[in-house]
Amino acid sequence: MGAGAGSASRGSPQRTESCPPSNVHLGDGSLWCNVVNSILSVVCVLMVQTLQQDIEALRASALEVFRACREHLQDGLSEVVAAVQRAQLCHQALLAWQSKAGHLERSLQEVNTRYELEKQKRKVLHNRLVELKGNIRVHCRIRPLLPFDKELDDAASQDSSMPAGVVHAVDDETVLVKCDRPAHALINKTYNFERVYGPAESQHAVFGDVCPLLTSLLDGYNVCILAYGQTGCGKSYTMLGPHSEEECVPARGPHSDLGILPRAAGELFRLISENPSRSLKVDVSIVEVYNNDIFDLLAKERCTVVSGPKREAPTTKAAKREVSPPTRRPVHSAEDFIALAAGSLRLRAQLATQVHARSSRSHLIITATLTTAPTCSSPGVSGVTGLALRETSFINRSLAALADVLGALSERRGHIPYRNSQLTHFLQDVLGGDAKLLVILCVSPSRKHVAETLRCLGLGARVRQVQRGQAGGGSPASRRPRNQ
Numbered sequence: 361m362g363a364g365a366g367s368a369s370r371g372s373p374q375r376t377e378s379c380p381p382s383n384v385h386l387g388d389g390s391l392w393c394n395v396v397n398s399i400l401s402v403v404c405v406l407m408v409q410t411l412q413q414d415i416e417a418l419r420a421s422a423l424e425v426f427r428a429c430r431e432h433l434q435d436g437l438s439e440v441v442a443a444v445q446r447a448q449l450c451h452q453a454l455l456a457w458q459s460k461a462g463h464l465e466r467s468l469q470e471v472n473t474r475y476e477l478e479k480q481k482r483k484v485l486h487n488r489l490v491e492l493k494g495n496i497r498v499h500c501r502i503r504p505l506l507p508f509d510k511e512l513d514d515a516a517s518q519d520s521s522m523p524a525g526v527v528h529a530v531d532d533e534t535v536l537v538k539c540d541r542p543a544h545a546l547i548n549k550t551y552n553f554e555r556v557y558g559p560a561e562s563q564h565a566v567f568g569d570v571c572p573l574l575t576s577l578l579d580g581y582n583v584c585i586l587a588y589g590q591t592g593c594g595k596s597y598t599m600l601g602p603h604s605e606e607e608c609v610p611a612r613g614p615h616s617d618l619g620i621l622p623r624a625a626g627e628l629f630r631l632i633s634e635n636p637s638r639s640l641k642v643d644v645s646i647v648e649v650y651n652n653d654i655f656d657l658l659a660k661e662r663c664t665v666v667s668g669p670k671r672e673a674p675t676t677k678a679a680k681r682e683v684s685p686p687t688r689r690p691v692h693s694a695e696d697f698i699a700l701a702a703g704s705l706r707l708r709a710q711l712a713t714q715v716h717a718r719s720s721r722s723h724l725i726i727t728a729t730l731t732t733a734p735t736c737s738s739p740g741v742s743g744v745t746g747l748a749l750r751e752t753s754f755i756n757r758s759l760a761a762l763a764d765v766l767g768a769l770s771e772r773r774g775h776i777p778y779r780n781s782q783l784t785h786f787l788q789d790v791l792g793g794d795a796k797l798l799v800i801l802c803v804s805p806s807r808k809h810v811a812e813t814l815r816c817l818g819l820g821a822r823v824r825q826v827q828r829g830q831a832g833g834g835s836p837a838s839r840r841p842r843n844q
Contacts, residue, residue: 483579486572486575486576486579487576487579493554495794495795495796495797496769496797496799496823496824497554497555497797498553498554498798498799498801498820498821498823498824499553499555499556499557499566499569499799499800499801500535500551500553500556500557500800500801500803500817500820501556501557501561501566501594501598501800501802502527502528502529502535502556502557502558502559502803502805503559503593503594503597503802503804503805504559504560504805505525505559505805505806506592508592509804509806509808525805525806525807526539526547526805526806526807526813527803527805527813528805529556529557529558529559530550530556531556532555532556533552533553533555533556534551534552534556535551535552535553535556535803535817536548536549536550537549537550537551537810537813537814537817539810541807541810547810549817551817551820551821552824553801553824554824555569562616563598563601563616563617563618563619563620563623564616566598566620567620567623567624569798570585570623571627573798574624574628575631576796577628578628578631578632578640581795581796582790582793582794582795582796583790583795583797584787584790584791584795584796584797584798585599585620585624585798585800586797586798586799586800587599587800588759588762588800588801588816588819588820589802589803589816590803590804590809590812590813592804593802593803593809593816594802594804595800596619597617597619598619598620598800598802599619599620599621600619600620600621600622600705601617601619601621601622602617621698621726622694622698625694625697625698628642628694629642629693629694629697641690642690642691642692642697643688643689643690643691644658644688644689644691644697644700644701644726644727645686645687645688645689645726646658646686646700646701646704646724646725646726646727647724647725647727648708648722648723648724648725649722649723649725649758649781649782649783649786650722650723652757652758652783653782654686654782654786656686656687657704657707658688658700658704659686659687686727701726704726705724708722708724723758723783725783725786725787757781758781758782758784761777761780761781761783762781762783762784762787763819763822764777764780764784765777765778765780765784765791766791766799766819766822766823767822769791769792771825776792778791778792799820799823801816801817801819801820803816803817
Protein backbone atom coordinates (compact mmCIF):
# COMPACT_ATOMS: atom_id res chain seq x y z
CA MET A 361 0.00 0.00 0.00
CA GLY A 362 2.83 2.31 0.76
CA ALA A 363 4.31 1.71 -2.50
CA GLY A 364 1.04 2.21 -4.07
CA ALA A 365 0.52 5.37 -2.15
CA GLY A 366 3.90 6.48 -3.09
CA SER A 367 3.17 5.86 -6.59
CA ALA A 368 -0.01 7.76 -6.32
CA SER A 369 1.70 10.59 -4.59
CA ARG A 370 4.24 10.66 -7.31
CA GLY A 371 1.62 10.80 -9.91
CA SER A 372 -0.43 13.55 -8.37
CA PRO A 373 2.02 16.31 -8.92
CA GLN A 374 1.98 15.52 -12.59
CA ARG A 375 -1.78 16.02 -12.80
CA THR A 376 -1.46 19.14 -10.65
CA GLU A 377 1.02 20.60 -13.09
CA SER A 378 -1.18 20.02 -16.13
CA CYS A 379 -4.46 21.28 -14.73
CA PRO A 380 -4.03 24.95 -15.13
CA PRO A 381 -3.61 24.75 -18.92
CA SER A 382 -6.64 22.52 -19.07
CA ASN A 383 -8.67 25.09 -17.30
CA VAL A 384 -7.48 27.72 -19.76
CA HIS A 385 -8.37 25.56 -22.79
CA LEU A 386 -11.76 24.74 -21.45
CA GLY A 387 -12.49 28.34 -21.03
CA ASP A 388 -11.33 29.11 -24.56
CA GLY A 389 -13.22 26.04 -25.92
CA SER A 390 -16.56 27.38 -24.80
CA LEU A 391 -15.93 30.56 -26.56
CA TRP A 392 -14.85 28.80 -29.66
CA CYS A 393 -17.68 26.40 -29.41
CA ASN A 394 -20.09 29.25 -29.32
CA VAL A 395 -18.37 30.80 -32.30
CA VAL A 396 -18.37 27.50 -34.12
CA ASN A 397 -21.95 26.88 -33.22
CA SER A 398 -22.87 30.32 -34.48
CA ILE A 399 -20.96 29.74 -37.65
CA LEU A 400 -22.52 26.33 -38.05
CA SER A 401 -25.93 27.82 -37.46
CA VAL A 402 -25.28 30.44 -40.11
CA VAL A 403 -23.89 27.85 -42.47
CA CYS A 404 -26.84 25.60 -41.86
CA VAL A 405 -29.20 28.46 -42.47
CA LEU A 406 -27.36 29.34 -45.65
CA MET A 407 -27.32 25.72 -46.74
CA VAL A 408 -30.99 25.37 -46.00
CA GLN A 409 -31.68 28.53 -47.94
CA THR A 410 -29.52 27.28 -50.78
CA LEU A 411 -31.23 23.92 -50.72
CA GLN A 412 -34.59 25.61 -50.67
CA GLN A 413 -33.55 27.72 -53.63
CA ASP A 414 -32.28 24.63 -55.43
CA ILE A 415 -35.50 22.83 -54.64
CA GLU A 416 -37.48 25.75 -55.94
CA ALA A 417 -35.33 25.84 -59.07
CA LEU A 418 -35.73 22.10 -59.52
CA ARG A 419 -39.45 22.42 -58.93
CA ALA A 420 -39.63 25.20 -61.54
CA SER A 421 -37.50 23.17 -63.95
CA ALA A 422 -39.63 20.11 -63.38
CA LEU A 423 -42.73 22.18 -63.99
CA GLU A 424 -41.23 23.49 -67.22
CA VAL A 425 -40.29 19.96 -68.30
CA PHE A 426 -43.74 18.75 -67.37
CA ARG A 427 -45.38 21.58 -69.28
CA ALA A 428 -43.12 20.90 -72.30
CA CYS A 429 -43.84 17.17 -72.15
CA ARG A 430 -47.52 17.87 -71.81
CA GLU A 431 -47.40 20.21 -74.81
CA HIS A 432 -45.45 17.63 -76.81
CA LEU A 433 -47.88 14.92 -75.78
CA GLN A 434 -50.79 17.13 -76.70
CA ASP A 435 -49.19 17.91 -80.09
CA GLY A 436 -48.46 14.22 -80.67
CA LEU A 437 -51.96 13.29 -79.63
CA SER A 438 -53.33 15.91 -82.02
CA GLU A 439 -51.19 14.50 -84.81
CA VAL A 440 -52.34 10.97 -83.99
CA VAL A 441 -55.95 12.10 -84.00
CA ALA A 442 -55.39 13.89 -87.31
CA ALA A 443 -53.66 10.80 -88.75
CA VAL A 444 -56.52 8.61 -87.60
CA GLN A 445 -58.98 10.99 -89.18
CA ARG A 446 -56.99 10.99 -92.41
CA ALA A 447 -56.81 7.20 -92.33
CA GLN A 448 -60.55 7.07 -91.86
CA LEU A 449 -61.01 9.44 -94.80
CA CYS A 450 -58.61 7.38 -96.92
CA HIS A 451 -60.43 4.22 -95.95
CA GLN A 452 -63.73 5.80 -96.91
CA ALA A 453 -62.21 7.01 -100.19
CA LEU A 454 -60.77 3.54 -100.82
CA LEU A 455 -64.17 2.00 -100.26
CA ALA A 456 -65.66 4.55 -102.63
CA TRP A 457 -63.00 3.81 -105.27
CA GLN A 458 -63.51 0.08 -104.84
CA SER A 459 -67.20 0.57 -105.35
CA LYS A 460 -66.51 2.78 -108.37
CA ALA A 461 -64.00 0.25 -109.76
CA GLY A 462 -66.56 -2.50 -109.40
CA HIS A 463 -69.11 -0.35 -111.18
CA LEU A 464 -66.62 0.47 -113.94
CA GLU A 465 -65.70 -3.21 -114.29
CA ARG A 466 -69.35 -4.12 -114.69
CA SER A 467 -69.75 -1.26 -117.16
CA LEU A 468 -66.68 -2.46 -119.06
CA GLN A 469 -68.12 -5.94 -119.30
CA GLU A 470 -71.37 -4.50 -120.60
CA VAL A 471 -69.49 -2.31 -123.10
CA ASN A 472 -67.40 -5.28 -124.26
CA THR A 473 -70.56 -7.30 -124.73
CA ARG A 474 -72.16 -4.49 -126.72
CA TYR A 475 -68.90 -3.99 -128.63
CA GLU A 476 -68.83 -7.63 -129.71
CA LEU A 477 -72.45 -7.37 -130.83
CA GLU A 478 -71.78 -4.12 -132.69
CA LYS A 479 -68.64 -5.61 -134.24
CA GLN A 480 -70.66 -8.49 -135.61
CA LYS A 481 -73.25 -6.02 -136.91
CA ARG A 482 -70.48 -3.94 -138.48
CA LYS A 483 -69.11 -7.01 -140.24
CA VAL A 484 -72.54 -7.80 -141.61
CA LEU A 485 -73.17 -4.20 -142.67
CA HIS A 486 -69.71 -3.84 -144.18
CA ASN A 487 -70.18 -7.05 -146.12
CA ARG A 488 -73.58 -5.87 -147.33
CA LEU A 489 -72.02 -2.57 -148.38
CA VAL A 490 -69.33 -4.40 -150.32
CA GLU A 491 -71.98 -6.63 -151.89
CA LEU A 492 -74.04 -3.58 -152.84
CA LYS A 493 -70.97 -2.24 -154.60
CA GLY A 494 -70.47 -5.73 -155.99
CA ASN A 495 -68.55 -8.73 -154.73
CA ILE A 496 -66.86 -8.52 -158.10
CA ARG A 497 -65.78 -5.01 -159.00
CA VAL A 498 -63.94 -3.85 -162.07
CA HIS A 499 -61.80 -0.72 -162.10
CA CYS A 500 -59.92 0.65 -165.06
CA ARG A 501 -56.65 2.59 -164.96
CA ILE A 502 -55.32 4.45 -167.97
CA ARG A 503 -51.60 5.03 -167.81
CA PRO A 504 -50.01 8.20 -169.22
CA LEU A 505 -48.42 8.24 -172.64
CA LEU A 506 -44.74 7.29 -172.41
CA PRO A 507 -41.82 7.92 -174.78
CA PHE A 508 -41.73 4.33 -176.06
CA ASP A 509 -45.37 4.67 -177.17
CA LYS A 510 -44.22 6.92 -180.00
CA GLU A 511 -41.50 4.47 -180.95
CA LEU A 512 -44.03 1.64 -181.21
CA ASP A 513 -46.70 3.61 -183.05
CA ASP A 514 -47.25 2.76 -186.66
CA ALA A 515 -46.75 5.22 -189.49
CA ALA A 516 -50.29 6.53 -189.22
CA SER A 517 -49.77 7.57 -185.65
CA GLN A 518 -46.97 9.87 -186.68
CA ASP A 519 -49.47 12.19 -188.30
CA SER A 520 -49.44 15.29 -186.11
CA SER A 521 -53.12 15.90 -186.89
CA MET A 522 -54.09 12.75 -185.00
CA PRO A 523 -54.17 12.74 -181.20
CA ALA A 524 -51.50 10.58 -179.59
CA GLY A 525 -53.87 9.03 -177.06
CA VAL A 526 -57.00 7.15 -178.06
CA VAL A 527 -58.24 6.07 -174.61
CA HIS A 528 -59.80 8.73 -172.39
CA ALA A 529 -61.41 8.86 -168.96
CA VAL A 530 -64.68 10.68 -169.59
CA ASP A 531 -65.53 10.68 -165.87
CA ASP A 532 -64.98 8.50 -162.81
CA GLU A 533 -67.01 5.66 -164.31
CA THR A 534 -66.68 5.93 -168.10
CA VAL A 535 -63.89 5.08 -170.54
CA LEU A 536 -63.98 6.31 -174.13
CA VAL A 537 -61.95 4.63 -176.88
CA LYS A 538 -61.91 6.84 -179.95
CA CYS A 539 -59.53 5.97 -182.75
CA ASP A 540 -59.56 6.88 -186.43
CA ARG A 541 -56.76 5.13 -188.30
CA PRO A 542 -56.22 5.10 -192.03
CA ALA A 543 -57.56 1.93 -193.65
CA HIS A 544 -59.34 1.00 -190.44
CA ALA A 545 -62.89 1.42 -189.31
CA LEU A 546 -63.61 4.28 -186.93
CA ILE A 547 -63.61 3.15 -183.32
CA ASN A 548 -65.83 5.06 -180.93
CA LYS A 549 -66.78 2.94 -177.92
CA THR A 550 -67.56 3.65 -174.30
CA TYR A 551 -67.25 1.30 -171.33
CA ASN A 552 -68.63 1.76 -167.85
CA PHE A 553 -66.90 0.46 -164.73
CA GLU A 554 -67.23 1.01 -160.99
CA ARG A 555 -64.20 3.30 -161.06
CA VAL A 556 -62.04 4.77 -163.79
CA TYR A 557 -58.63 6.30 -163.04
CA GLY A 558 -57.27 8.81 -165.53
CA PRO A 559 -53.57 9.17 -166.36
CA ALA A 560 -53.16 11.84 -163.67
CA GLU A 561 -54.70 9.74 -160.86
CA SER A 562 -52.30 9.04 -157.98
CA GLN A 563 -51.37 5.74 -156.40
CA HIS A 564 -53.04 6.98 -153.22
CA ALA A 565 -56.35 7.34 -155.03
CA VAL A 566 -56.11 3.79 -156.38
CA PHE A 567 -55.31 2.35 -152.96
CA GLY A 568 -58.18 4.28 -151.40
CA ASP A 569 -60.57 1.89 -153.16
CA VAL A 570 -58.62 -1.15 -151.95
CA CYS A 571 -58.74 -0.33 -148.20
CA PRO A 572 -62.33 -1.54 -147.66
CA LEU A 573 -61.31 -4.94 -149.01
CA LEU A 574 -58.67 -5.22 -146.27
CA THR A 575 -61.43 -4.82 -143.69
CA SER A 576 -63.31 -7.66 -145.37
CA LEU A 577 -60.10 -9.67 -145.29
CA LEU A 578 -59.77 -9.29 -141.51
CA ASP A 579 -63.45 -10.13 -141.19
CA GLY A 580 -62.64 -13.55 -142.62
CA TYR A 581 -63.61 -13.23 -146.29
CA ASN A 582 -61.39 -14.23 -149.18
CA VAL A 583 -60.21 -11.21 -151.13
CA CYS A 584 -58.56 -11.01 -154.53
CA ILE A 585 -56.93 -7.97 -156.13
CA LEU A 586 -56.02 -8.83 -159.70
CA ALA A 587 -54.23 -6.56 -162.16
CA TYR A 588 -54.98 -7.45 -165.79
CA GLY A 589 -53.64 -5.99 -168.98
CA GLN A 590 -51.11 -6.18 -171.76
CA THR A 591 -47.37 -5.68 -171.65
CA GLY A 592 -46.33 -2.20 -170.59
CA CYS A 593 -49.76 -1.07 -169.44
CA GLY A 594 -48.75 -0.31 -165.85
CA LYS A 595 -49.64 -3.46 -163.91
CA SER A 596 -46.34 -3.67 -162.04
CA TYR A 597 -46.42 0.04 -161.26
CA THR A 598 -49.98 -0.25 -159.96
CA MET A 599 -49.29 -3.30 -157.83
CA LEU A 600 -45.69 -2.68 -156.74
CA GLY A 601 -44.81 0.92 -157.46
CA PRO A 602 -41.71 2.27 -159.20
CA HIS A 603 -38.84 -0.16 -159.68
CA SER A 604 -35.66 -0.24 -161.72
CA GLU A 605 -35.10 -2.49 -164.69
CA GLU A 606 -32.06 -4.00 -162.95
CA GLU A 607 -34.07 -5.14 -159.95
CA CYS A 608 -37.81 -5.66 -160.06
CA VAL A 609 -38.20 -4.71 -156.42
CA PRO A 610 -41.05 -2.68 -154.92
CA ALA A 611 -40.07 0.57 -153.31
CA ARG A 612 -40.00 0.70 -149.52
CA GLY A 613 -40.49 3.51 -147.04
CA PRO A 614 -42.64 6.64 -147.34
CA HIS A 615 -43.11 7.23 -151.05
CA SER A 616 -46.01 8.80 -152.92
CA ASP A 617 -45.66 6.22 -155.74
CA LEU A 618 -45.87 3.11 -153.57
CA GLY A 619 -48.05 0.46 -155.18
CA ILE A 620 -50.93 -1.57 -153.80
CA LEU A 621 -48.74 -4.36 -152.38
CA PRO A 622 -46.53 -2.27 -150.03
CA ARG A 623 -49.44 -0.03 -149.06
CA ALA A 624 -51.70 -3.02 -148.37
CA ALA A 625 -48.98 -4.71 -146.31
CA GLY A 626 -48.59 -1.60 -144.17
CA GLU A 627 -52.35 -1.18 -143.75
CA LEU A 628 -52.81 -4.87 -142.96
CA PHE A 629 -50.30 -4.82 -140.11
CA ARG A 630 -51.72 -1.52 -138.88
CA LEU A 631 -55.18 -3.07 -138.67
CA ILE A 632 -53.73 -6.11 -136.93
CA SER A 633 -51.93 -3.91 -134.36
CA GLU A 634 -55.20 -2.15 -133.54
CA ASN A 635 -56.63 -5.43 -132.26
CA PRO A 636 -53.74 -7.34 -130.63
CA SER A 637 -56.11 -9.64 -128.76
CA ARG A 638 -56.79 -11.57 -131.97
CA SER A 639 -53.12 -12.60 -132.26
CA LEU A 640 -53.27 -12.88 -136.03
CA LYS A 641 -50.39 -14.67 -137.70
CA VAL A 642 -49.31 -13.76 -141.19
CA ASP A 643 -47.62 -16.36 -143.37
CA VAL A 644 -46.50 -15.66 -146.92
CA SER A 645 -46.08 -17.92 -149.92
CA ILE A 646 -45.00 -16.71 -153.35
CA VAL A 647 -45.45 -18.76 -156.51
CA GLU A 648 -45.38 -18.11 -160.23
CA VAL A 649 -47.42 -19.86 -162.90
CA TYR A 650 -44.96 -20.40 -165.74
CA ASN A 651 -45.96 -22.37 -168.84
CA ASN A 652 -48.99 -23.63 -166.89
CA ASP A 653 -46.77 -25.05 -164.14
CA ILE A 654 -46.64 -23.68 -160.61
CA PHE A 655 -43.16 -22.92 -159.25
CA ASP A 656 -42.36 -22.05 -155.64
CA LEU A 657 -40.28 -18.85 -155.66
CA LEU A 658 -39.50 -19.10 -151.95
CA ALA A 659 -37.75 -22.41 -152.65
CA LYS A 660 -35.66 -20.98 -155.48
CA GLU A 661 -32.00 -20.12 -154.98
CA ARG A 662 -31.20 -18.41 -158.25
CA CYS A 663 -33.03 -16.82 -161.16
CA THR A 664 -33.49 -19.29 -164.01
CA VAL A 665 -36.40 -20.04 -166.23
CA VAL A 666 -37.60 -23.33 -164.80
CA SER A 667 -35.85 -23.65 -161.44
CA GLY A 668 -37.67 -24.18 -158.19
CA PRO A 669 -39.89 -27.03 -157.00
CA LYS A 670 -42.80 -27.69 -159.30
CA ARG A 671 -46.19 -27.91 -157.60
CA GLU A 672 -48.49 -30.54 -159.05
CA ALA A 673 -52.29 -30.34 -158.93
CA PRO A 674 -53.63 -33.92 -158.75
CA THR A 675 -57.33 -34.60 -159.21
CA THR A 676 -59.19 -36.00 -156.20
CA LYS A 677 -62.15 -38.41 -156.21
CA ALA A 678 -64.44 -35.40 -156.02
CA ALA A 679 -62.96 -34.20 -159.34
CA LYS A 680 -61.26 -31.34 -157.54
CA ARG A 681 -57.64 -30.60 -158.23
CA GLU A 682 -55.53 -30.10 -155.14
CA VAL A 683 -52.33 -28.07 -155.29
CA SER A 684 -49.60 -29.21 -152.91
CA PRO A 685 -48.94 -26.37 -150.46
CA PRO A 686 -45.99 -24.14 -151.33
CA THR A 687 -43.36 -22.93 -148.89
CA ARG A 688 -44.77 -20.60 -146.25
CA ARG A 689 -42.75 -18.12 -144.25
CA PRO A 690 -44.01 -16.05 -141.33
CA VAL A 691 -43.76 -12.26 -141.50
CA HIS A 692 -44.18 -9.94 -138.54
CA SER A 693 -44.20 -6.52 -140.16
CA ALA A 694 -44.78 -4.75 -143.46
CA GLU A 695 -41.01 -4.46 -143.89
CA ASP A 696 -40.62 -8.25 -143.60
CA PHE A 697 -43.44 -8.71 -146.11
CA ILE A 698 -41.87 -6.37 -148.68
CA ALA A 699 -38.37 -7.76 -148.18
CA LEU A 700 -39.63 -11.30 -148.80
CA ALA A 701 -41.55 -10.19 -151.89
CA ALA A 702 -38.56 -8.25 -153.21
CA GLY A 703 -36.26 -11.25 -152.95
CA SER A 704 -38.75 -13.46 -154.79
CA LEU A 705 -39.48 -10.95 -157.54
CA ARG A 706 -35.85 -11.15 -158.66
CA LEU A 707 -36.35 -14.86 -159.37
CA ARG A 708 -39.28 -14.54 -161.78
CA ALA A 709 -38.91 -15.86 -165.29
CA GLN A 710 -38.05 -12.84 -167.44
CA LEU A 711 -37.19 -12.05 -171.04
CA ALA A 712 -36.42 -8.92 -173.01
CA THR A 713 -39.20 -7.73 -175.35
CA GLN A 714 -39.79 -4.70 -177.52
CA VAL A 715 -41.53 -3.03 -174.58
CA HIS A 716 -39.51 -4.20 -171.57
CA ALA A 717 -35.89 -5.22 -171.19
CA ARG A 718 -36.98 -7.52 -168.32
CA SER A 719 -40.53 -8.56 -169.15
CA SER A 720 -42.04 -11.08 -166.71
CA ARG A 721 -42.96 -14.35 -168.38
CA SER A 722 -45.22 -15.73 -165.65
CA HIS A 723 -48.20 -14.95 -163.46
CA LEU A 724 -47.17 -13.96 -159.94
CA ILE A 725 -49.27 -14.95 -156.92
CA ILE A 726 -48.25 -13.71 -153.48
CA THR A 727 -50.35 -15.49 -150.89
CA ALA A 728 -50.65 -14.61 -147.20
CA THR A 729 -53.32 -13.35 -144.91
CA LEU A 730 -53.05 -10.78 -147.66
CA THR A 731 -52.30 -12.07 -151.16
CA THR A 732 -51.67 -9.90 -154.20
CA ALA A 733 -51.74 -11.55 -157.62
CA PRO A 734 -50.81 -9.36 -160.55
CA THR A 735 -51.04 -11.41 -163.73
CA CYS A 736 -48.16 -11.39 -166.14
CA SER A 737 -48.11 -9.32 -169.29
CA SER A 738 -50.45 -10.07 -172.15
CA PRO A 739 -47.74 -10.19 -174.81
CA GLY A 740 -49.62 -9.38 -177.99
CA VAL A 741 -47.14 -6.67 -178.99
CA SER A 742 -43.96 -7.92 -177.35
CA GLY A 743 -42.35 -9.26 -180.54
CA VAL A 744 -41.00 -12.63 -179.35
CA THR A 745 -40.08 -15.92 -181.04
CA GLY A 746 -38.77 -19.39 -180.15
CA LEU A 747 -38.94 -20.27 -176.44
CA ALA A 748 -40.49 -16.88 -175.75
CA LEU A 749 -43.23 -17.65 -178.26
CA ARG A 750 -44.00 -20.87 -176.36
CA GLU A 751 -44.12 -18.86 -173.14
CA THR A 752 -46.43 -16.40 -174.84
CA SER A 753 -48.72 -19.24 -175.85
CA PHE A 754 -49.01 -20.46 -172.25
CA ILE A 755 -49.53 -16.92 -170.99
CA ASN A 756 -52.34 -16.35 -173.46
CA ARG A 757 -53.88 -19.72 -172.56
CA SER A 758 -53.87 -18.80 -168.87
CA LEU A 759 -55.43 -15.44 -169.58
CA ALA A 760 -57.98 -17.06 -171.88
CA ALA A 761 -58.81 -19.56 -169.12
CA LEU A 762 -59.20 -16.67 -166.69
CA ALA A 763 -61.54 -14.95 -169.14
CA ASP A 764 -63.51 -18.20 -169.54
CA VAL A 765 -63.90 -18.55 -165.77
CA LEU A 766 -65.03 -14.97 -165.35
CA GLY A 767 -67.36 -15.35 -168.32
CA ALA A 768 -68.85 -18.54 -166.87
CA LEU A 769 -69.40 -16.76 -163.57
CA SER A 770 -71.08 -13.86 -165.36
CA GLU A 771 -73.40 -16.28 -167.18
CA ARG A 772 -74.06 -18.30 -164.02
CA ARG A 773 -73.15 -21.58 -165.65
CA GLY A 774 -73.45 -24.77 -163.68
CA HIS A 775 -69.84 -25.67 -164.44
CA ILE A 776 -67.02 -23.19 -163.95
CA PRO A 777 -63.84 -24.28 -165.82
CA TYR A 778 -61.35 -23.65 -163.02
CA ARG A 779 -59.28 -26.69 -164.00
CA ASN A 780 -58.48 -25.41 -167.49
CA SER A 781 -55.43 -23.61 -166.14
CA GLN A 782 -53.17 -23.76 -163.12
CA LEU A 783 -53.73 -20.02 -162.70
CA THR A 784 -57.51 -20.26 -162.44
CA HIS A 785 -57.27 -23.40 -160.31
CA PHE A 786 -54.94 -21.68 -157.85
CA LEU A 787 -57.26 -18.67 -157.69
CA GLN A 788 -60.44 -20.74 -157.42
CA ASP A 789 -61.07 -19.80 -153.78
CA VAL A 790 -60.99 -16.08 -154.55
CA LEU A 791 -62.78 -16.09 -157.91
CA GLY A 792 -66.00 -17.82 -156.89
CA GLY A 793 -68.29 -18.12 -153.93
CA ASP A 794 -68.51 -15.19 -151.54
CA ALA A 795 -64.98 -13.93 -152.18
CA LYS A 796 -64.39 -10.24 -152.86
CA LEU A 797 -62.76 -9.77 -156.26
CA LEU A 798 -61.32 -6.50 -157.51
CA VAL A 799 -60.08 -6.55 -161.11
CA ILE A 800 -57.95 -3.58 -162.10
CA LEU A 801 -57.81 -3.25 -165.88
CA CYS A 802 -54.55 -1.56 -166.81
CA VAL A 803 -54.71 -0.13 -170.33
CA SER A 804 -52.39 1.83 -172.55
CA PRO A 805 -53.67 5.00 -174.25
CA SER A 806 -51.47 4.37 -177.31
CA ARG A 807 -53.07 3.93 -180.72
CA LYS A 808 -50.72 1.01 -181.39
CA HIS A 809 -52.27 -0.96 -178.52
CA VAL A 810 -55.90 -0.23 -179.30
CA ALA A 811 -56.72 -3.84 -180.23
CA GLU A 812 -55.33 -5.18 -176.93
CA THR A 813 -57.05 -2.35 -175.08
CA LEU A 814 -60.43 -3.24 -176.59
CA ARG A 815 -59.98 -6.90 -175.64
CA CYS A 816 -59.04 -5.94 -172.09
CA LEU A 817 -61.99 -3.57 -171.71
CA GLY A 818 -64.31 -6.16 -173.25
CA LEU A 819 -63.24 -8.72 -170.67
CA GLY A 820 -63.81 -6.15 -167.93
CA ALA A 821 -67.31 -5.50 -169.22
CA ARG A 822 -68.03 -9.26 -169.07
CA VAL A 823 -66.68 -9.52 -165.55
CA ARG A 824 -68.99 -6.71 -164.43
CA GLN A 825 -71.95 -8.88 -165.35
CA VAL A 826 -71.06 -11.49 -162.72
CA GLN A 827 -73.71 -11.52 -160.00
CA ARG A 828 -73.08 -13.42 -156.80
CA GLY A 829 -75.35 -13.86 -153.81
CA GLN A 830 -74.70 -12.86 -150.26
CA ALA A 831 -72.02 -14.50 -148.19
CA GLY A 832 -72.82 -18.03 -147.18
CA GLY A 833 -71.21 -21.20 -145.99
CA GLY A 834 -70.89 -20.31 -142.31
CA SER A 835 -69.50 -17.38 -140.44
CA PRO A 836 -66.58 -15.43 -141.85
CA ALA A 837 -64.39 -16.57 -138.98
CA SER A 838 -64.76 -20.16 -140.15
CA ARG A 839 -63.21 -19.40 -143.51
CA ARG A 840 -59.52 -19.05 -144.19
CA PRO A 841 -58.69 -15.36 -144.75
CA ARG A 842 -56.84 -14.87 -147.97
CA ASN A 843 -56.24 -11.89 -150.20
CA GLN A 844 -54.63 -12.30 -153.58
